[in-house]
Amino acid sequence: xxxxxxxxxxxxxxxxxxxxxxxxxxxxxxxxxxxxxxxxxxxxxxxxxxxxxxxxxxxxxxxxxxxxxxxxxxxxxxxxxxxxxxxxxxxxxxxxxxxx
Amino acid sequence: xxxxxxxxxxxxxxxxxxxxxxxxxxxxxxxxxxxxxxxxxxxxxxxxxxxxxxxxxxxxxxxxxxxxxxxxxxxxxxxxxxxxxxxxxxxxxxxxxxxxxxxxxxxxxxxxxxxxxxxxxxxxxxxxxxxxxxxxxxxxxxxxxxxxxxxxxxxxxxxxxxxxxxxxxxxxxxxxxxxxxxxxxxxxxxxxxxxxxxxxxxxxxxxxxxxxxxxxxxxxxxxxxxxxxxxxxxxxxxxxxxxxxxxxxxxxxxxxxxxxxxxxxxxxxxxxxxxxxxxxxxxxxxxxxxxxxxxxxxxxxxxxxxxxxxxxxxxxxxxxxxxxxxxxxxxxxxxxxxxxxxxxxxxxxxxxxxxxxxxxxxxxxxxxxxxxxxxxxxxxxxxxxxxxxxxxxxxxxxxxxxxxxxxxxxxxxxxxxx
Numbered sequence: 001x002x003x004x005x006x007x008x009x010x011x012x013x014x015x016x017x018x019x020x021x022x023x024x025x026x027x028x029x030x031x032x033x034x035x036x037x038x039x040x041x042x043x044x045x046x047x048x049x050x051x052x053x054x055x056x057x058x059x060x061x062x063x064x065x066x067x068x069x070x071x072x073x074x075x076x077x078x079x080x081x082x083x084x085x086x087x088x089x090x091x092x093x094x095x096x097x098x099x100x
Numbered sequence: 101x102x103x104x105x106x107x108x109x110x111x112x113x114x115x116x117x118x119x120x121x122x123x124x125x126x127x128x129x130x131x132x133x134x135x136x137x138x139x140x141x142x143x144x145x146x147x148x149x150x151x152x153x154x155x156x157x158x159x160x161x162x163x164x165x166x167x168x169x170x171x172x173x174x175x176x177x178x179x180x181x182x183x184x185x186x187x188x189x190x191x192x193x194x195x196x197x198x199x200x201x202x203x204x205x206x207x208x209x210x211x212x213x214x215x216x217x218x219x220x221x222x223x224x225x226x227x228x229x230x231x232x233x234x235x236x237x238x239x240x241x242x243x244x245x246x247x248x249x250x251x252x253x254x255x256x257x258x259x260x261x262x263x264x265x266x267x268x269x270x271x272x273x274x275x276x277x278x279x280x281x282x283x284x285x286x287x288x289x290x291x292x293x294x295x296x297x298x299x300x301x302x303x304x305x306x307x308x309x310x311x312x313x314x315x316x317x318x319x320x321x322x323x324x325x326x327x328x329x330x331x332x333x334x335x336x337x338x339x340x341x342x343x344x345x346x347x348x349x350x351x352x353x354x355x356x357x358x359x360x361x362x363x364x365x366x367x368x369x370x371x372x373x374x375x376x377x378x379x380x381x382x383x384x385x386x387x388x389x390x391x392x393x394x395x396x397x398x399x400x401x402x403x404x405x406x407x408x409x410x411x412x413x414x415x416x417x418x419x420x421x422x423x424x425x426x427x428x429x430x431x432x433x434x435x436x437x438x439x440x441x442x443x444x445x446x447x448x449x450x451x452x453x454x455x456x457x458x459x460x461x462x463x464x465x466x467x468x469x470x471x472x473x474x475x476x477x478x479x480x481x482x483x484x485x486x487x488x489x490x491x492x493x494x495x496x497x498x499x500x501x502x503x504x505x506x507x508x509x510x511x512x513x514x515x516x517x518x
Contacts, residue, residue, distance in 0.1 A: 060383055068471035071403040071463060072382050078399055079391045080384035081279045081376045089287050089297050096283065099290050099330060 132174050132193070132223035133233065138210055142172045145427040146193050146233050148186050150241035150315050151177035151340050152265055152361030153411060157239070158216035159449040160434060161208035167443050171427055174207045174223065174233075177339065180240035180412075181247035181313035187414040188251045193225045193232035199311065201338035217367070237428040238414035241265045241315035241361065243468045246322070258421065262411035262435055263455035266362040266388045266400045267319045269375045270344075272353030279376035279385035280357075285324035288357065289331040300354045308346050308358035309333040315409065316340065320359040322469030323379065323407040340364050347372050362388050363454025366395060366490075379406040395490040397456050403463035403472045411455070437481065437512065447481070447512065451488045460485035483514030 061075035089097050130136050133144070142165070149157050154177055161173035174193070178186070182198055185191070196203050206220035225232040244259055253259070269280050277300065280288075287296030289309070294302025301307060310317045312328035321328045337343035343358050348371055350356035357375075365374050374392075378385035388405045390398040399405035413432050415423045423429035433439035434446025437457060450457050459481035463472040483496030496514040499505055505515035 065403075066474065068473070069381055071472045071474065072379060072406065073384075074402065074404070076386075076399075076402065076404055077390065078386060078404060079376075080386055080404075081378075083279045083281055083376075083378055083385050085281065085284060085298075087283055087287055087298060089291075090283060094283075096286050096325065099326075100292070100295060 128221040128223075130223050132205055132207060132225055135207065135223060138172075138207075139170075142170045142210070143427055144172045144174055144233070145237060145425075145431060146235050147173060147175040147237045147239060147431075148178050148183035148193075148235050149175055149239035150180050150183070150361075150411070152241045152267075152315065152364055153239045155216070155363060155367065156435070156449060156453040156455060158208065158220055159453060160431065160444065160446055161220075162214060162216045163444040163446075163449070164431075165208050165210050166212060169442075170210075171430065172208055172210075173431075174205060175220075176203050176205045178203055179311055179313040180242050180244070180315040180318065183235075183238045183240060184244050184247050184414065185251060186235050187238035188253055188257060190234070190254075192234050194230070195225055195227045199336065199338070201311075201336075236415065236425045237423075237431060238412075240412040240414065242318045242409040242412075244412050244414075246318040246468045247313065256416050256424075257414065258417040258423075260413040260415070260423070260432060261458060262413045262432075263450050263457045264400065264408050264461055265315070265319075265411050265455055266397065266405060266408040267316055267323075267359060268362050268365060268377060268388060268407060269320070270347055270358045270360045270365060270372045271375060272347055272350050272356040273371060273373050274353040275356060275373060276354065277373075277375060279378060281378040281385065282324050282380045282382075285320075286326060289321075289324065289333060290326055292332050301357045303352065303355045304332055305334045306350055306352055306355045306357070307331075307333040308337050308343050308356075310340065310343060310359065311336045311338070316359050316361055318468060319407055319409045323377070325380070325469070344368055344372060362397075362400075366454040377405060377407060382406075395454065396486065396492060397454070397489065400456055401460055401462050401485075406469075406472075408456075409468060410458070447484070448488055451485055452490065457481055457485065478518075479509075479511060480516045480518065481512050483516060484512035487514065 061073055062070040063075050065071040065074040091097055134140060147157060157173060157175050164171040164173060176193065179198065193205060204222045205225050207223050209221055239262065269285065271277055284298045287298035288301035289307060290296055293304045309331050317328045317331065321331055337346055340360055343360060347356055347358045362374065365372065374387065376385035376387045386399045386404040388400050389396050400408050415425065415428045418424040423432055430439065434442060434444050435450055437447030447457060459477040459479055461475050461477065464475035465472050483494045486492050487494040494514065497504060498513060499510035499515050502510050504510065508515045508517050
């Protein structure tokens with residue numbers, strides 16, 4: 001029983017520590033930090049978004065791609081990674097700045 | 101007495117060892133047309149190829165030397181635009197140095213136990229102006245339209261499409277980075293030092309690239325909308341192997357980035373890390389394969405992974421437009437899987453080398469970095485490809501003829517839709 005209690009205490013302490021570390025990291029985050037996350041794949045094909053949708057529930061991929069834009073954003077079961085870095089050198093419309 | 105015997109045995113061992121060493125070393129450095137310990141009566145095919153294509157050349161080369169109809173491959177790694185010039189000008193296999201990078205000539209040995217995953221032995225060719233043997237086949241690794249227009253293509257030389265080659269951004273194994281966007285690539289490589297503010301790749305000497313005529317540079321530059329000459333990086337690594345060594349030896353893993361053919365990366369996954377790539381207009385970044393640990397090139401085949409180009413095969417043609425040299429034609433047909441009755445399975449070597457045969461592609465493009473369009477090969481090999489990549493599998497029906505395929509076609513041992 002003592003051992004069990006000790007184990008539970010250890011687990012809780014570990015969870016608490018992990019939360020602290022993650023909160024500290026969030027607090028210290030700045031806008032230039034790279035945020036990368038693996039997006040789970042493999043949502044059934046009858047889901048409009050296949051691999052998920054945005055907050056408004058709109059699909060974020062194409063089931064029957066035809067054009068270049070649709071092909072590169074087609075629904076897939078592959079691992080996909082979300083990365084939207086804040087790049088201060090890009091033009092206000094997101095375009096590429098001229099080279100110096 | 102026992103001491104004398106031991107000494108004699110030791111002497112014998114030393115003498116025998118040095119003899120074996122000399123014998124093994126003798127063939128490494130011989131003239132290519134007079135190899136010690138090799139059968140010089142075997143027909144020889146002289147090839148210049150991009151270094152990304154070397155694993156395929158070695159694999160097929162070994163099988164050709166073990167074939168009933170033996171053929172020896174003698175080859176040299178060169179940047180794509182340089183080998184284009186060789187084939188367009190009818191160059192011979194002489195000693196060359198590109199910039200400061202020597203380009204050794206290698207040959208496929210006849211030994212059945214030679215391992216093509218290791219280095220091939222070298223041989224020597226004449227120094228200019230003494231002509232060498234004609235270079236009969238060129239194997240590039242990107243669109244030749246990316247190269248300077250001169251020298252012009254002679255009318256009797258033709259460029260044939262080969263398998264597809266993917267490229268990628270690589271970094272140090274200990275980097276925490278997982279992906280790179282095309283915009284980050286542009287800002288990192290397009291500006292001096294950290295001028296593009298694309299953290300963490302802000303140290304110019306830790307951004308590695310190949311020469312401006314190498315396919316790796318041409319394709320990766322196009323993927324981030326730069327010209328090769330606009331990439332601000334450490335001095336030219338010379339070879340892909342040298343680039344890998346630079347990435348591995350970097351003192352600052354996080355700031356390190358380089359460019360590499362993915363089939364070379366596939367052989368060095370334990371040493372370096374490939375970054376997923378998010379192209380212009382893409383919502384997510386993707387690996388060439390469906391997962392970081394698979395080898396299926398799913399995202400290259402279906403268009404989710406953008407930095408790739410075809411491998412052009414360059415050779416003189418006959419009046420009918422076919423490759424004139426029978427040995428070069430054999431090599432090309434083996435690579436394309438169109439040669440019947442040969443005991444070498446070239447298409448299998450393509451698949452296991454990390455390349456994608458055209459018959460397994462679902463998209464195509466018209467030029468370097470151009471938009472993708474859907475592609476449907478008239479003789480598809482999707483099932484064969486998916487079954488034979490490392491760790492691969494398929495749900496396709498195995499077959500020996502069309503009868504089992506329910507209206508489909510039996511191709512390379514599996515039922516395809518057509």
